[in-house]
Amino acid sequence: MTADAGIDPSRRIPPSEQPARLDALEAAVRARTPLVPEVGIVLGSGLGGLADDLEDAVAIPFAELPGWPAATAPGHVGRLLLGRLGGRAVAMLQGRFHLYEGNDPGLVVQPVLLFRRLGARVAFLTNAAGGLDPSFGPGTLMAVTDHINLTGRNPLIGGNAASIGERFTDLTNAWSPRLRERLRAAAAAEGVRLAEGVYVGLTGPNYETPAEVRMLAALGGHAVGMSTVLEAIAARWAGLEVVGVSLVTNAGAGYSGEPLTHEEVLAAGAEAGPRLARVIRRFVAELE
Numbered sequence: 001m002t003a004d005a006g007i008d009p010s011r012r013i014p015p016s017e018q019p020a021r022l023d024a025l026e027a028a029v030r031a032r033t034p035l036v037p038e039v040g041i042v043l044g045s046g047l048g049g050l051a052d053d054l055e056d057a058v059a060i061p062f063a064e065l066p067g068w069p070a071a072t073a074p075g076h077v078g079r080l081l082l083g084r085l086g087g088r089a090v091a092m093l094q095g096r097f098h099l100y101e102g103n104d105p106g107l108v109v110q111p112v113l114l115f116r117r118l119g120a121r122v123a124f125l126t127n128a129a130g131g132l133d134p135s136f137g138p139g140t141l142m143a144v145t146d147h148i149n150l151t152g153r154n155p156l157i158g159g160n161a162a163s164i165g166e167r168f169t170d171l172t173n174a175w176s177p178r179l180r181e182r183l184r185a186a187a188a189a190e191g192v193r194l195a196e197g198v199y200v201g202l203t204g205p206n207y208e209t210p211a212e213v214r215m216l217a218a219l220g221g222h223a224v225g226m227s228t229v230l231e232a233i234a235a236r237w238a239g240l241e242v243v244g245v246s247l248v249t250n251a252g253a254g255y256s257g258e259p260l261t262h263e264e265v266l267a268a269g270a271e272a273g274p275r276l277a278r279v280i281r282r283f284v285a286e287l288e
């Protein structure tokens with residue numbers, strides 16, 4: 001069954017419409033599995049391999065979920081999976097909805113809202129990013145300590161849905177210090193180096209200019225990408241604890257003098273992805 005026909009992903013979805021949409025999404029998932037995830041994990045570019053570690057997995061292509069278009073970004077498969085990772089029940093998004101594909105912010109954040117609706121308490125957000133900190137070479141894993149939303153968009157604009165969250169969402173500790181501590185412990189136990197820093201989210205799809213990279217670094221950013229910030233905002237709105245890692249696939253534009261390519265982003269993701277997968281698996285297995 002494909003529900004994709006006639007979907008306009010740019011159609012505006014205010015917060016007030018999310019509950020009805022989540023009703024339909026929840027019903028579609030529950031028709032396939034009763035599994036109640038503890039954690040919802042979004043797998044960014046090149047990180048899709050973690051989905052192979054899932055046990056007893058039920059995989060649902062995006063296009064078979066009501067209101068969801070098929071994922072279009074290269075390197076993104078576009079499936080929601082439910083199963084067990086390290087013995088714990090999780091939901092995974094293999095691929096995500098990006099603003100640069102023309103998706104409305106309300107659609108971009110629907111997967112994390114669905115995680116919450118299915119029972120998850122924690123959202124684990126991952127992404128591929130460019131390094132703004134000059135010490136971050138390709139393959140650096142960066143625990144996200146905070147973010148700067150420079151997309152100019154916000155998923156919470158429009159009538160609020162009080163059944164999901166409050167009108168004015170606090171983002172003081174949006175990226176949970178408690179979970180980041182657990183993440184550091186998981187990385188250390190796996191012998192994986194984990195940097196920390198601030199993720200800057202832009203819409204893309206172009207990579208930044210060298211001047212923009214210098215500006216974003218001066219603003220306090222350590223990594224830059226085209227996702228994650230709207231998801232983190234919506235997750236906090238819905239009461240999820242948020243933790244995340246940027247996989248730095250390349251130095252920011254202008255640092256190396258060479259042009260950036262999507263191929264190098266995917267190659268660095270393929271190299272570092274398995275390292276991050278080990279950290280995530282242990283983090284989930286040892287979550288309290």
Ligand code: HPA
Nearest residue numbers: 128129130224225226265
């Ligand atoms: N900029 C923005 N997004 C990215 C980059 C980058 O350099 N690398 C991977 N995703």
